[in-house]
């Protein structure tokens with residue numbers, strides 16, 4: 533972004549060269565580029581959400597801490613209200629992590645390739661980024677190096693399942709990191725529901741008060757548009773997040789929609805199980821096309837094709853199918869990420885890949 537010199541003279545150096553986040557959206561009939569849940573919501577939940585939103589008191593400020601939603605989330609996760617804080621999407625909670633625990637003279641331990649938001653927020657808030665790259669073939673973290681660097685860091689983030697590579701981490705590794713890092717360890721479980729066999733790190737918060745576990749309703753619950761995420765952590769850490777947050781960021785409609793959805797979580801989790809099965813069908817079809825891909829525990833699959841940027845362009849322009857091009861990111865040369873859609877959407881993606889790669 534080329535800033536006018538007069539503005540560049542005014543702006544904080546850390547933000548002078550930032551570009552707005554670009555989801556690279558192009559209107560397409562099939563959009564599997566952002567890991568949203570495109571499966572229909574069951575009719576009972578759809579009705580409950582619509583009723584809850586319709587009766588939200590728009591003339592009143594929201595409950596700042598969304599306590600009704602906190603209580604429901606706490607009941608689900610077997611913790612108490614003081615262990616939970618709700619944010620305007622998981623992204624806001626990641627931002628607030630840097631507001632509270634980052635800043636000049638402090639360091640983030642990042643494990644790329646991973647979610648790019650961490651390093652963007654770190655830089656914006658003058659936090660140095662120490663990158664410990666994952667294995668270029670398997671995308672497993674370099675745990676020896678991670679544990680060697682951790683003592684120097686105020687914040688460490690482990691994404692499990694990792695976006696966009698799909699890897700998951702064991703609780704043993706997370707405990708080692710919590711012990712090695714004197715700062716806050718965030719385990720980002722935005723896709724945790726899609727890895728039902730992998731235990732949540734939330735079970736460790738009693739033993740590790742420097743651990744925070746991030747969740748979102750954007751993926752498994754299909755509420756990306758409502759912008760609701762939450763953290764599970766020790767109450768003393770939650771208090772810090774409560775202190776730095778802007779008071780009314782989660783609006784009354786989103787609180788109402790989220791509460792109605794979480795109250796009916798059994799239906800959402802049934803849909804998640806179907807998406808997990810569909811992920812395996814999509815992976816097998818990608819395999820049949822001879823496309824290199826990585827095993828994923830999220831609702832997406834990372835794959836590598838020759839000339840990925842051109843393949844993405846042709847998928848969109850010739851087949852109206854949108855996937856995410858990650859090929860310009862370090863370690864992800866020629867990689868694309870495809871979100872798991874409905875069976876009909878996935879059939880379109882598979883046919884589009886077949887056609888583009890054969891012609």
Ligand SMILES: *Cc1c(COP(=O)(O)O)cnc(C)c1O
Pocket residue numbers: 567620621622623624647691695720722747748749750751756759760761
């Ligand atoms: C999607 C995502 C989030 C949070 O998304 P929100 O929509 O802001 O809740 C957090 N971490 C990862 C790795 C994600 O992919």
